[in-house]
Amino acid sequence: MAELLQHLVNGLVLGGTYALLGIGLTLIFGLMNVVNFAHGEFYTLGAYAAFAALGLAGANFFVAVLAAIACGAALGAVCELTLLRPLRAESIDTTMLVMIGVWIAMQNAELLVWGGVAKSIPHPFPTAPLRVFVLVLAAGLIVLSYLLIHTTRLGTAMRATFQDRDTAALMGVRIGRMHTVTFAFGSALAAAAGALLGPVFLAYPSMGDLASLKAFSVVILGGLGNLPGATLGGLLLGLAEELGAGYVSSGYRDAAGFVIIILVLLLRPAGLFRKQERIG
Amino acid sequence: MSGARRAVLALLVLTLPLWLANPYFLHVVIMAGIFSILALSLNLLLGYTGQLSLGHAAFFGIGAYTSALLTLGPEWSFWLALPCAIALAALAGFLIGRLALKLRGAYFVLVTISFAGVIALVSVNWMELTNGPLGLPGVPAPVLGPWSLRAKRAYYYLVLAAVLLAYLVCRRLVGSRIGRAFVAIRENEALAESVGVDVTHYLVLAAVVSAAMAGMAGSLYAHYTRFVSPEVFLFGYTVTMVIMVVAGGKGTLAGPLVGAFIFTALPEALRAVTSWQWQMLTYGVLLVALVFFLPRGIVPAVRAWRVRNAP
Amino acid sequence: MARPERALTLSVRDLAVSFGGVTALAGVSFDVHRGTITSVIGPNGAGKTTAFNVITGYLSATRGRIEYERVPLTGLRPSAVAARGVVRTFQRTSVFPSQSVADNVMIGLHLRGSAGVLDVMLARRRLRAEESRLAREADALIEFVGLGHRRGEPAGGLPYGEQRLVELAVALAARPRLLLLDEPGAGMTTAEKATVSDLILRIRDRGATVLLVEHDMRMVMGISDTVIVLNHGRVIAEGPPASIQAHPDVIRAYLGSARDRA
Numbered sequence: 033m034a035e036l037l038q039h040l041v042n043g044l045v046l047g048g049t050y051a052l053l054g055i056g057l058t059l060i061f062g063l064m065n066v067v068n069f070a071h072g073e074f075y076t077l078g079a080y081a082a083f084a085a086l087g088l089a090g091a092n093f094f095v096a097v098l099a100a101i102a103c104g105a106a107l108g109a110v111c112e113l114t115l116l117r118p119l120r121a122e123s124i125d126t127t128m129l130v131m132i133g134v135w136i137a138m139q140n141a142e143l144l145v146w147g148g149v150a151k152s153i154p155h156p157f158p159t160a161p162l163r164v165f166v167l168v169l170a171a172g173l174i175v176l177s178y179l180l181i182h183t184t185r186l187g188t189a190m191r192a193t194f195q196d197r198d199t200a201a202l203m204g205v206r207i208g209r210m211h212t213v214t215f216a217f218g219s220a221l222a223a224a225a226g227a228l229l230g231p232v233f234l235a236y237p238s239m240g241d242l243a244s245l246k247a248f249s250v251v252i253l254g255g256l257g258n259l260p261g262a263t264l265g266g267l268l269l270g271l272a273e274e275l276g277a278g279y280v281s282s283g284y285r286d287a288a289g290f291v292i293i294i295l296v297l298l299l300r301p302a303g304l305f306r307k308q309e310r311i312g
Numbered sequence: 313m314s315g316a317r318r319a320v321l322a323l324l325v326l327t328l329p330l331w332l333a334n335p336y337f338l339h340v341v342i343m344a345g346i347f348s349i350l351a352l353s354l355n356l357l358l359g360y361t362g363q364l365s366l367g368h369a370a371f372f373g374i375g376a377y378t379s380a381l382l383t384l385g386p387e388w389s390f391w392l393a394l395p396c397a398i399a400l401a402a403l404a405g406f407l408i409g410r411l412a413l414k415l416r417g418a419y420f421v422l423v424t425i426s427f428a429g430v431i432a433l434v435s436v437n438w439m440e441l442t443n444g445p446l447g448l449p450g451v452p453a454p455v456l457g458p459w460s461l462r463a464k465r466a467y468y469y470l471v472l473a474a475v476l477l478a479y480l481v482c483r484r485l486v487g488s489r490i491g492r493a494f495v496a497i498r499e500n501e502a503l504a505e506s507v508g509v510d511v512t513h514y515l516v517l518a519a520v521v522s523a524a525m526a527g528m529a530g531s532l533y534a535h536y537t538r539f540v541s542p543e544v545f546l547f548g549y550t551v552t553m554v555i556m557v558v559a560g561g562k563g564t565l566a567g568p569l570v571g572a573f574i575f576t577a578l579p580e581a582l583r584a585v586t587s588w589q590w591q592m593l594t595y596g597v598l599l600v601a602l603v604f605f606l607p608r609g610i611v612p613a614v615r616a617w618r619v620r621n622a623p
Numbered sequence: 624m625a626r627p628e629r630a631l632t633l634s635v636r637d638l639a640v641s642f643g644g645v646t647a648l649a650g651v652s653f654d655v656h657r658g659t660i661t662s663v664i665g666p667n668g669a670g671k672t673t674a675f676n677v678i679t680g681y682l683s684a685t686r687g688r689i690e691y692e693r694v695p696l697t698g699l700r701p702s703a704v705a706a707r708g709v710v711r712t713f714q715r716t717s718v719f720p721s722q723s724v725a726d727n728v729m730i731g732l733h734l735r736g737s738a739g740v741l742d743v744m745l746a747r748r749r750l751r752a753e754e755s756r757l758a759r760e761a762d763a764l765i766e767f768v769g770l771g772h773r774r775g776e777p778a779g780g781l782p783y784g785e786q787r788l789v790e791l792a793v794a795l796a797a798r799p800r801l802l803l804l805d806e807p808g809a810g811m812t813t814a815e816k817a818t819v820s821d822l823i824l825r826i827r828d829r830g831a832t833v834l835l836v837e838h839d840m841r842m843v844m845g846i847s848d849t850v851i852v853l854n855h856g857r858v859i860a861e862g863p864p865a866s867i868q869a870h871p872d873v874i875r876a877y878l879g880s881a882r883d884r885a
Contacts, residue, residue, distance in 0.1 A: 067418040115600065124417050125364060129558060130603050132366075136551055137596025143589040241547065245429065248422050283437040290426035290433075297419055298411055481744070488743040488750065489736045489757075496730045499719040505701035506679065506711055507797040508734035512700075517740065 039278045040271070045163045045232065047270025048170030049225040053243060054250030054262035055177055056221030059214050061248070062257030063194040066116060066215070067128040072244030073138035074104045074219040078226025079235040080146060083153045086231070097169065097227045104223025105216040112215035117208060135244070142237040150236035166228045173224055174263055180217075181259065190214055194257070222247070242286055249289040252296050325472065329465035338464045342536060344576035345471035346529050349478045351556040351568035353525035356482060358554075359562030360491065361518045362498030363416070366550055367408070367424030370431045371401040371523040373544040375530025377435065377442060380451045380540040390454035394531045401527020402520050409519030413512050432545035447541025451534050467536055474532055475569075478525050483565055485521065494518055548592065555595055559602055561609030570611055632657040632832050633678070633709075633801060638687035639856075640673050647673040649856035650687070655801070655849075660823060660833045662843040665853035666876060671836040672714055674853070675803050679711045680704045691801065706734060710799035714806050714836075716786050718793070720779025724770055727778050727789050728761040731796025735760060761796070768792045768822060784815040791822065802826060804835040808842050820846050844868065852876065 053075060060068045078100035085096035111134060119127055181187040192200040193210040201207050226235075226243070233239075250269055254261025269289060277285035324331075332338055350372060357363050375397040382393040412423045435442045442448070453462035454470065461467050485491050493514045496504035501511055534540045552575060560571025579591050606613055633655035640648040648670045655661045663671050676682040678689055680701040689696040691709055699707075719727050736757055738750050765771055768788045773781060778789050787807065794802060807823070808816045820842055827833055837843050843850060844864040852860040852867060854876040860867055867873055 061418070067421070119603070125362075126603055126607070128364065128418060128421065129554075130600050132551070132554070133596045133599030133603070135596065136599065137593050140589045140593035140596065144587075144593065245422075245425065252419075252422070281437075284433055287430055287433050290429040293422050293426040294411075294430075297415055297423055301414070301419070484743050485740075488754075489733060489738045490740065490743055492726070492730050493733060495722065495726075496719055496733075499721060500717055502681070502701075503713065503717040503719065503793070504730070505681075506705055506713075507731045507793060508702050508705035509730070510700070510702040521740075 035278070039274045041163060041167075043271035043274035044267065045167045045170075045270070046229075046274060047267035048167050048174070049229045049266075050246055050250055050270050051174055051263045051266025052170055052221045052225040052228070053247040054254060054266045055174065055259055056218035056225075057247040058251045058254065058257055058259065058262040060218040061251055062255075063190075064116075064211060064214055065124060067124060067131060068218075069128070069131045069244055070111075070134040070138060071219070071222050071247050072240030072242070073135055073142075074108065074222035074240075075226035075243040075247075076139070076142055076235070076237060076240035077107065078104055078223030079153070079230030079239065080142065080151075080226075081223065082227035082230045083146075083151050083235050087151070087154050093165075093231075097224060100223040100227035101220045105220040108216040108219025109212050111219070112212045116215065117211065120211075135240075139237055139240060146235075146237065148237060150234040152234055153231040163232060166232060170225075170228055173221065177217075177221065178259065186213065242289070245293070246289040249292045252293055329468050335464055338468060340577055340580050342464060342468055342471050344573045345468075345475050346533050346536070347553070347556065347576050348475050348569050348572035349525055349529040349532070350553050351560065351572040352478050352482050352565075353522045353529070354553050355557045355562055355565075355568040356485070356494075356518055356522045356525075358557055359564070359567070360486060360494040360498060361515055363515065363518075364421050364554075365408075365424040365519075365522070366421050366554070367426075367428035368522075368526050368553055369545050369547070369550045370424075370428035371404055371526035372530040372533070372549065373431060373435065373542075374404055375401045375527030376534040376540045376544050377448075377530075378527070379531035380448045380534045381441070383452050383535070384448060384450065390452070390531075390535055394528065397531040398524045398527045401530065402524035404527075405519040405521075405523020406516060408523070409516035413515055428545060428550070432542055435542045435545065442542070445542060447539055447543075449539050451538040451540060453538065454535055471532055471536075474528060478528070479565065479569070481521065481525070486565065490514065490517070551592075551595065555599055557609075558599065559606075559609055561611035561613075564609070564611050567609050567611040571609070574610075630657045631655070632692055633834065634688075634690040634693075635674070635678070636688045636690075638674065638677060638689065639685045640670075640677055640682060641685050642682075646856055648677070648684075648687075651853065651856065651858050653851050653858055653861055655832060655834055657832050658827065658830065659848040660827050660835070660846050661849045661851060662847040663834065663836045663851045663853060664838070664840075664843055665859075668855075669853040670856040671853055672805055673856075675711055675805055675836065678704075679709060679803060705797055705799075708798070708800035709803065710794045710797045710801075711803035712790050712794050712805050712807065714809070716783065716790065718778040718786055718789050721777055723775050724765060724778055724781070724789055724792075725761055725774045728764050728792050728796050729757060731764075731793035732757045732760055734797050764792045764796055767795070767825075769818070784811055787811065787815075787819070791819070795826070799831055801832045801834065804833065804837075806836055806838065808837055808839045816842055 053071070057068060057071050060066050060071065081100040081103045082096040085091045085099045086093070091099070115130055115134065116127060119130060181190065189200070189205045190210050190213065192203070193205055193207055197207060246269060250262055250265040253268065254263070254265035269292065273285050273288045276288055328341065329338060332341070350368065354365065354368050357365050378400045379390070379393045379397040382388045382396055383390060408424065408427060412420050415423060436444055438444070453460055455461065459466065461470055486494070493504065493509045496509050497511050497514060505511055530544070533544070556571030556575045557568050559575070560569065561567025582591055602609070631654050635654070636652050638648055638651045639646070651670070651674060663674065665671055673682065677684045678696065680696070680699050680703065684697060691707060694707070696704055696707070696709070719730060722730070736753055738753055742750055765774055768791055770785060770788055770792065773785060778786060781789065791807070804823070807819050811819065816839060823833055823835070823846055847864055850862065850864050850867040851858060852870070852873050859872045859876060860870045
């Protein structure tokens with residue numbers, strides 16, 4: 033029983049961070065229609081930012097997470113401005129290729145800067161409270177995201193942009209800025225997820241690959257542009273992985289994400305949660 | 313290119329092992345040949361039907377493992393193992409084609425990545441069959457009658473024949489009614505259907521042929537390096553394939569060949585100077601730059617330049 | 624102008640289509656006679672293009688039957704419908720943009736060829752014969768629509784009116800016995816519309832049946848044998864042009880009235 037509880041807690045912790053990854057990507061992929069294969073690299077960036085803050089600068093955990101968010105947002109904004117904006121008229125395949133390029137470049141840059149050996153990120157608390165702490169922070173960030181999207185003017189402007197761009201523009205919304213903000217926000221969430229999970233596991237340059245795929249898995253499960261769907265999907269994936277690894281086989285734990293993608297796309301392409309409306 | 317130039321090129325290619333004695337360079341050429349086949353196969357899906365598959369490493373790996381396992385365990389001849397490898401890879405291609413036929417664009421890409429991911433996990437975890445991360449050493453070299461093809465000079469001709477075969481298949485397909493159907497699907501699927509092009513059928517066909525070719529490349533790779541491990545599923549190979557096709561020129565036949573040679577020779581040339589990470593970093597930046605500045609690839613750009621500067 | 628009664632070629636019975644809470648077609652029935660030009664008109668949103676989409680297999684019907692030459696068409700995918708001889712064009716310009724006009728038409732000739740994978744690999748001589756036959760047919764079609772001077776140019780770069788001619792040539796390449804034209808005159812100048820009308824008449828004279836959706840009343844009344852009027856997903860009138868022009872329901876549908884805002 034205790035083991036089951038442990039698995040459930042781990043699953044929720046994992047799920048909470050997957051939810052953050054998924055919300056970020058559902059905004060980028062679901063709304064901006066950008067196939068962001070580099071999403072996982074922002075996750076890695078967040079983990080390394082946390083490592084730098086905690087391990088090198090000796091700051092506390094909150095600061096580390098904030099640093100990660102800041103890095104993610106900044107780099108995300110730069111990417112959007114320099115790479116995506118000029119290509120906005122192009123087909124989705126073109127932006128996909130560009131993001132693949134960013135993916136490769138970022139991962140190998142990280143390899144060069146930090147080396148290939150996994151880094152253990154020092155954490156201020158012993159293991160058990162850390163995971164709970166991570167879960168609480170993740171939940172807090174999810175709630176914050178909701179509030180941002182639904183109660184602030186910025187969030188309203190974002191939703192308007194992606195529901196009907198021309199009308200939004202006529203109403204005075206700066207479309208370009210909304211795209212940049214959305215991409216930065218999504219990337220920041222990914223970085224936050226990395227900072228949260230980094231101390232739980234290890235930080236290594238290729239951690240982003242699986243993170244990207246799992247994020248896509250969550251987005252597909254929850255439905256594109258569907259925030260509650262992404263949250264639920266993230267939790268489901270986390271639980272599925274943990275319970276699967278605990279009771280079925282640990283070697284195949286990462287297969288859960290792949291299998292979800294394949295099954296959902298083949299059987300229920302709109303996702304498990306059939307809400308028609310986009311954005312929350 | 314003109315007849316005389318073509319004849320000279322053919323002569324050079326056919327006599328290559330005679331004048332390129334350095335085994336290292338010969339190795340590079342052989343690897344470039346194997347990658348050409350991979351690039352041609354990916355080009356069929358990406359360049360002609362317009363579907364990006366990032367899971368081609370799966371077909372490559374299936375071909376490599378099948379060929380290796382059949383020649384190691386039951387000790388079949390390479391000449392029997394090769395068609396089996398091709399067939400199994402083609403079957404995998406058929407499954408992906410049939411199952412993923414409803415999906416387009418990013419979704420198709422995701423399914424191909426997931427498929428490759430699952431296959432990679434299987435190869436690592438199914439120890440009884442694949443020996444897991446340790447891999448399968450000692451894969452025998454092909455034997456043709458009394459001659460062993462183990463030596464690089466002999467293997468070169470095997471790979472050359474395979475490249476020619478792959479090129480011929482692609483060329484015939486592309487220049488035919490089938491090739492036109494592929495392009496129609498890429499350009500305007502609804503319109504293609506309205507004039508009788510069964511999109512499902514042709515996408516599956518492209519997937520099968522593409523996978524079969526990748527499987528052939530896998531088998532050739534296995535019997536050349538004589539060692540197969542889950543490393544064949546490394547995403548780096550897939551990335552390299554994509555760069556070869558995109559940089560060379562997707563939707564052309566010469567493009568993948570040019571791309572394969574450049575991006576096999578280049579890493580080798582750079583190996584002495586920089587590390588693998590710098591190379592891959594450059595690849596990433598290069599891919600972005602290509603999309604912005606040379607979206608159609610090298611071969612079409614060169615052709616356009618020659619047309620503009622024609623006397 | 625009395626015409627002898629022609630055989631039925633397309634028969635639509637109680638066709639209904641709803642999706643996402645919207646009823647696009649609420650039970651439509653009409654017949655198209657062989658060798659005629661039949662036009663479907665109606666205000667925007669009346670369901671005209673939806674009807675085309677269902678007939679040619681791009682959309683599923685919620686209920687109803689469609690029969691072409693007494694054989695059901697319901698449930699077939701678009702390429703199978705085309706193989707039966709029913710070809711449609713699209714409301715928004717549809718060509719293969721990067722391909723030349725000649726290559727566009729060659730794609731349209733897909734059903735006129737039969738080479739499969741084995742033929743392409745092995746039966747070279749037969750393939751060459753088929754290809755040259757197809758090339759000749761393509762040339763004839765390009766001449767028919769008057770685009771001979773544009774053969775080698777990419778279709779995507781042509782002016783709008785000529786792109787629509789490419790569309791027509793591609794559709795004709797599939798040798799339709801029933802041709803569905805979706806707003807062939809849209810966005811065209813008077814001169815271009817006259818060209819298209821003339822082409823449609825010649826297509827009819829060659830033995831095909833034409834069903835078209837169109838907004839230009841002069842064009843419709845000028846070339847049609849029968850006019851069908853749709854409104855709010857239902858047929859409200861059907862008959863020769865003269866009777867339709869005087870039909871009170873039709874006039875009301877177009878002009879609309881406060882009472883009709885149902």
